[in-house]
Amino acid sequence: MTLARTWSVGLAGVQGAMVEVEVDMSAGVPGVVLVGLPDAVVRQSVDRVRAAVVNTGARWPLRRITIGLSPAAMPKQGSGFDLALAAAVLAADGAVPAAALDHLVLLGELGLDGSVRAVRGVLPAVLAAVRTGHPAVVVPAGNADEAALVDGVEVLPAATLADVVAHLTGRAPLVRHHRVRVPPPPPGPDLGDVLGQAAGRRAVEVAAAGGHHLFLSGPPGAGKTMLAERLPGLLPPLDEAAALEVTAIHSVAGTLPPGAPLVTRPTFEAPHHSATTAALVGGGSGPIRPGALCRAHRGVLFLDEAPEFPRAVLDTLRQPLERGEVTIARARSAATFPCRAQLVLAANPCPCASAAGDTACTCSPLERRRYRARLSGPLLDRVDLRVDLPPVTRAAWLDGVAAPEPTAVVARRVSAARSAAGERLRGTGLHLNSEVPGRLLRERWAPPRRALALAERALERGALSVRGLDRVLRVAWTLADLAGRPVPDPDDVAEALGMRLQRAAA
Numbered sequence: 087m088t089l090a091r092t093w094s095v096g097l098a099g100v101q102g103a104m105v106e107v108e109v110d111m112s113a114g115v116p117g118v119v120l121v122g123l124p125d126a127v128v129r130q131s132v133d134r135v136r137a138a139v140v141n142t143g144a145r146w147p148l149r150r151i152t153i154g155l156s157p158a159a160m161p162k163q164g165s166g167f168d169l170a171l172a173a174a175v176l177a178a179d180g181a182v183p184a185a186a187l188d189h190l191v192l193l194g195e196l197g198l199d200g201s202v203r204a205v206r207g208v209l210p211a212v213l214a215a216v217r218t219g220h221p222a223v224v225v226p227a228g229n230a231d232e233a234a235l236v237d238g239v240e241v242l243p244a245a246t247l248a249d250v251v252a253h254l255t256g257r258a259p260l261v262r263h264h265r266v267r268v269p270p271p272p273p274g275p276d277l278g279d280v281l282g283q284a285a286g287r288r289a290v291e292v293a294a295a296g297g298h299h300l301f302l303s304g305p306p307g308a309g310k311t312m313l314a315e316r317l318p319g320l321l322p323p324l325d326e327a328a329a330l331e332v333t334a335i336h337s338v339a340g341t342l343p344p345g346a347p348l349v350t351r352p353t354f355e356a357p358h359h360s361a362t363t364a365a366l367v368g369g370g371s372g373p374i375r376p377g378a379l380c381r382a383h384r385g386v387l388f389l390d391e392a393p394e395f396p397r398a399v400l401d402t403l404r405q406p407l408e409r410g411e412v413t414i415a416r417a418r419s420a421a422t423f424p425c426r427a428q429l430v431l432a433a434n435p436c437p438c439a440s441a442a443g444d445t446a447c448t449c450s451p452l453e454r455r456r457y458r459a460r461l462s463g464p465l466l467d468r469v470d471l472r473v474d475l476p477p478v479t480r481a482a483w484l485d486g487v488a489a490p491e492p493t494a495v496v497a498r499r500v501s502a503a504r505s506a507a508g509e510r511l512r513g514t515g516l517h518l519n520s521e522v523p524g525r526l527l528r529e530r531w532a533p534p535r536r537a538l539a540l541a542e543r544a545l546e547r548g549a550l551s552v553r554g555l556d557r558v559l560r561v562a563w564t565l566a567d568l569a570g571r572p573v574p575d576p577d578d579v580a581e582a583l584g585m586r587l588q589r590a591a592a
């Protein structure tokens with residue numbers, strides 16, 4: 087046998103794509119030729135594979151070896167092809183039966199000593215193998231739990247190349263790995279820990295119920311971060327399909343939590359304001375990796391001290407947030423990641439970040455305005471809820487001692503409100519109030535005139551723009567859903583009007 091082929095999987099974003107690995111040997115000057123758009127890491131893989139084969143005790147054929155990766159037009163990235171390459175070389179040399187490789191998919195990086203190392207993106211790779219009808223996948227032992235999340239395929243974990251050779255020759259078949267059901271991770275921080283801050287607690291509840299992006303403004307210590315961290319706990323847990331989707335993103339990013347391969351709760355991502363566009367949205371050197379925005383898919387992206395983020399970086403968020411996905415293009419490849427995240431922005435009232443009323447603050451009104459203006463208008467346009475948090479005074483603190491509602495109680499209201507909105511929006515393809523376009527709000531779901539009186543006066547006065555009115559209507563519907571009312575009443579509209587920063591432009 088001088089020709090052998092097997093299968094591996096390449097990644098484009100969070101989509102796996104089957105890659106056929108072919109090895110041909112011929113007489114001639116010994117050496118290796120690699121064809122089919124491999125990146126630098128894949129080219130180095132030949133050296134790793136050779137060392138692993140020799141250190142496993144097998145022979146490295148002294149022939150002219152041509153390795154083809156197809157489809158040729160698809161860029162191949164990363165080290166996950168090593169195992170398939172090694173197996174195909176051994177099969178072409180007759181060391182293992184080539185027939186055993188025909189339908190097998192192999193994933194894994196090889197150490198020089200022949201160990202099989204874990205790789206990123208195993209979940210989407212195994213999903214691709216199942217989609218294309220492959221019955222079995224050999225994966226690194228370290229990725230076994232993640233791979234076994236996928237139904238309908240035999241997952242065979244291997245620790246070394248020698249294990250794989252023993253499997254292929256039939257000497258010692260690899261043992262199938264089954265899905266391990268782990269209890270869900272402990273819930274995140276509880277809303278019951280937040281004393282005082284009635285307005286802030288209300289804001290995260292409304293944000294959770296309507297899926298609204300949220301802007302929290304307030305002095306340091308007002309509890310902006312505490313509140314933001316508690317938003318994911320108010321969101322419904324991820325169903326199986328959503329959990330696999332989010333897990334696939336974290337698999338490609340290399341951020342799967344150890345011991346819990348399936349992400350079942352909405353995630354919370356809080357990148358620092360020094361984060362680059364690549365860290366925030368996606369990119370990086372080597373294979374394209376999803377950024378914090380994508381890792382927050384179906385969860386929460388929290389930008390603390392939002393005005394400190396470079397404006398150009400913030401602006402890159404706007405389109406992806408609108409579309410629910412982001413495409414990162416390179417010269418020869420592009421990757422698309424889903425990013426249906428809920429955004430929470432937080433800001434201090436002024437650049438010196440002193441508590442409001444603190445005599446130490448020397449910022450002029452102009453400086454304060456400039457600081458605010460650093461947040462781009464187009465991004466803020468997507469934010470329905472803008473809430474001003476007062477400093478936590480002693481009185482408010484003592485007020486809050488009367489047992490604040492815990493997350494479990496608030497989450498039940500959120501869930502009921504989401505169901506009510508889902509019923510109303512049935513058949514529109516929309517699920518949350520935050521997704522309803524302004525035109526539909528004004529034409530199909532306009533609240534009764536009497537409820538709108540206050541908003542209309544604000545509109546006439548010029549205190550509210552038409553866009554601002556849309557935001558107020560979205561939030562008013564969420565307030566009605568939370569209260570179990572069929573339509574918003576004047577109080578809902580009044581509260582929605584109040585849930586906007588007084589100082590920010592409507």
Ligand SMILES: [Zn+2]
Binds near residue numbers: 436448449
């Ligand atoms: Zn200041």
